[in-house]
Amino acid sequence: MNPYAYIRKQVVAMVGGLADDGIVPAGMDFANLAVEAPRDPSHGDVATNAALVLTKQARMKPRDIATPLAERLAGLEHVTAAEIAGPGFINLRLSDAFWRARLGDVLAAGPSYGDQDVAGGAKINVEYVSANPTGPLHIGHVRGAVYGDALANLLAKVGYDVCKEYYINDAGAQVDVLARSVHLRYREALGEEIGDIPEGMYPGDYLLPLAREIAARDGDKWRDLAEAEWLADFRRLSVDAMMDLVRDDLARLGIEQEVFFSEEGLHKEGGIERGLASLTDKGLIYTGVLEPPKGKTPDDWEPRPQTLFKSSEFGDDVDRPLQKSDGAWTYFAADVAYHYDKLQRGYLQMVDVLGADHGGYVKRLNAVVNALSDNQGTLDVRLCQMVRLLRGGEVVVMSKRAGNFITLRELVDEVGRDVVRFMMLTRKNDAPLDFDFEAAMEQSKDNPVFYVQYAHARIRSVLRRVGEELPDLSLTAENLGAADLSPLTDSAELDLIKQMASWPRALEIAAQAREPHRIAFYLNELASAFHALWNKGNADPSLRFIMADDLGTTQARLALIQGVAFVLASGLAVMGVEPVESM
RNA sequence: GCGCCCGUAGCUCAGCUGGAUAGAGCACCGGAUUUCUAAUCCGGAUGUCGCAGGUUCGAGUCCUGCCGGGCGCGCCA
Incomplete structure (x- = not known):
């Protein structure tokens, strides 16, 4: 039994009784009526603001409501004292036997104590991590991963039907770069001298096993072909291999997502067109010219007509482009299609866990979901702030260019899964977090x-x-x-x-x-x-x-x-x- | 220039969808151990809740405007 919910029910019933007896008006709204543990334990076991929240509706002074209410509450089973305090709070004390019975509740439920059904089994989709499949996960991904996973667990615990999901950004130019990097390593594996890894390629050694595997299996089959001949195959092989890496990293954190959703799949199978068609049907797509952003005009800004989504009708600052100047879809167009797909799968409630650097996308994503679902769906974008790594109080310096980012794997290997997960949850998600290796291991x-x-x-x-x-x-x-x-x-x-x-x-x-x-x-x-x-x-x-x-x-x-x-x-x-x- | 997030004790942060005298921990001082694992516990000080207005029975919490910090702002994903 949830004692607060139980007492609240009693309070509401008591107020109903007062109304029956003509002491207070009937038909009042109890939405804001709360029964909670008071901050100060000396105020009793539970407190209710009933008299305060009803004072306006009843057109009565708080005390005039509280006095008869407290009298009746005092007569309830398990209630040993009911006092009016402060502006009109009613403080209740409950018998020791009542509390002991709550321990009985805990023992009866075991580790599932706390499970409840406040959500009524509503379907909700929680998307998190969704890192580009271009290499192993690093420290920057860890917080969102842990936060998203714990949030999903939490929602399941209170009665949601939760889907844990990962969106694979496998459609963009960065995957071409990945494929070229792997091809270069493949030539290296065949014995070619490749020298330094060129600027703009992924330098990581984690590409070597895949390159060697291809070389061992296919020999020099791909070596002298034009890029167009091997790019598609290398893209697919590379993404598959990188996603294996990612899944392995996630497993180290104890994370197992159910759905891995491919952006490339949307492009290949007409998903983009389906998603955009929905917006077209609603008359929310048009061709127009955007103003350059004020205060920060890009050097190469040229006004040009684009295919735009009327996101400004749904709370966004400006309308957003769906097509690049070469006619290809923007990343945002894929996002429209992706959230359309989630809605089609029956998820009216969605959570996207993103890094704080994606803050600028929140409005347009909300606009997409509101537009696609006729305001029936809700998207809650949760942003995770940066994690600063410390060692004994000293900031651990990492450089993206030098490629010496601390990986998820290194972090977990050093301090352990439990420490990583717990520490990542010791701060609110939108507050910056310091993670100190030494403090984390302190006993x-x-x-x-x-x-x-x-x-x-x-x-x-x-x-x-x-x-x-x-x-x-x-x-x-x-x-x-x-x-x-x-x-x-x-x-x-x-x-x-x-x-x-x-x-x-x-x-x-x-x-x-x-x-x-x-x-x-x-x-x-x-x-x-x-x-x-x-x-x-x-x-x-x-x-x-x-x-x-x-x-x-x-x-x-x-x-x-x-x-x-x-x-x-x-x-x-x-x-x-x-x-x-x-x- | 615009948008989002943040501003609470010397430090790091909580603050339960607006509640009572704003709380922990660290640091600082003192105390408890022939232990059920002292790897722990007990006691002691600290505040213009960034500033100024507003909303109401009541504001750290909601609204407006400033100040200060972070992030973002077409053809990257």
Whole structure:
């Protein structure tokens, strides 16, 4: 049970009762009525703003609503106190037994505690990473990858039918460059002296295995042909090989996307035309001449008629071109077609995770989706800010030209998947993030990955120990759930339960805000409360989890910490981090 | 020039779709260990929430205008 949702239901019912009795007007809107845990615990267990949000509709003073409401709420089962405070808040205290029952909820659900159905199984498509298939993933891709994956998990957790998707930008000129670079390496593999890699080619050694493979298989078949003879084949081979690299990199982060959608496929199979036809049907495509951007006119600017999409009718600043001057489609035209395809596949809700340097594209993408779906679909473009790599406080210098970008693989090999994933989620996605190799590996409470993992490991350690010392106690979730929890009376124990009980609500809020970093903060706080309780047991042996001479209390406390372990595991699963058994 | 994002304690950042006296951590000082893993915990100071207006019972949160920082702005993807 979500205690806040439960109490809210009661409050709404009570207000209905007041209306029946003519104390307040009937038919009021409860949309803004909230029941939440107050910031200050001294204000009670739950608080509601009911009287404040209804004051206007009821044309009554907050106190005049709050007083009769509080009286009735005080009579509710489980409510031990109802006080009016501040401008008209009603603070409620709930019985210890009520909270203990919430621990029962946790134990019954296990690691799936927090799963809910607020989205009603609505289909949603989350597209992330979508790096150009020209080489291995590097540090610049990691944050979006982790953020997108955790967000997808989070949305699934609250009841969305989620599709994890990757858009392969395999249609543009950069793939020609890739194919030429591979051909050059192929000639090298055949024994030719190629000298330095020319400017504008991809210099990376990761092309060598593919080049050698082609050379071994095909010999000199491609060597002396004109480019037109081999380009298409090399493009295909190269993209396939690079996508294998990318998938391998993603697997290292524990990411497995279901759909890999090819831009080239759109071009080849008439997808672009289908997408644009939809806009044409709506009368949103025309030929016109754009003004040069103010304050930054390109040197070679020439006004020329272009095929344009009326994105300005959907909130964009200007209309956007769909065709280049040579008649080829722009990247944007493919984007139209791609989002059209997503809509055709039934995704009215879409999330695109992009780098912050794509901020300028948000409006036009939203315009596309609104136009194509007649405002029925929604696209939420989430931007990820840069990650700055540090080593012991010093910025790690990387140069694109020198090709010494830190790769995803190097990062994961050095600090581990769990550390990378957790650290990437310790900041809001649109805030810059510093990733310090040394801090990330530190084994102390300053390191949130470690801190949360340690809490879980400690619990597992206690449970293992009980298995040895008190073999008569059964530690299955069923038995712990059935245990008499009444020995849990200490305020630190009850606080821990209250914190666990707020997990479903925390998930809901995080999902709604599309901010998985909130999960990391929640877990840090839960771990902190657990460590505090543990330490209380150090100071006061009567608060230890294992009380060999009091099996009833022991069982209740083991139920408590098993609950904590379940919630930690539940949260870590959303983040894609392993809950470790020991450290 | 225009658009988007950001501005909260000395530092790094939270702030729950507008709520009560704005919170953590770091750093600084002091304390707890014959431990259930002290890899931890407990206690102690800190604020013109960039500035100025506005909206209302109430604004760090929403609106407008400034100031300061980042990103972006046709024929790259």
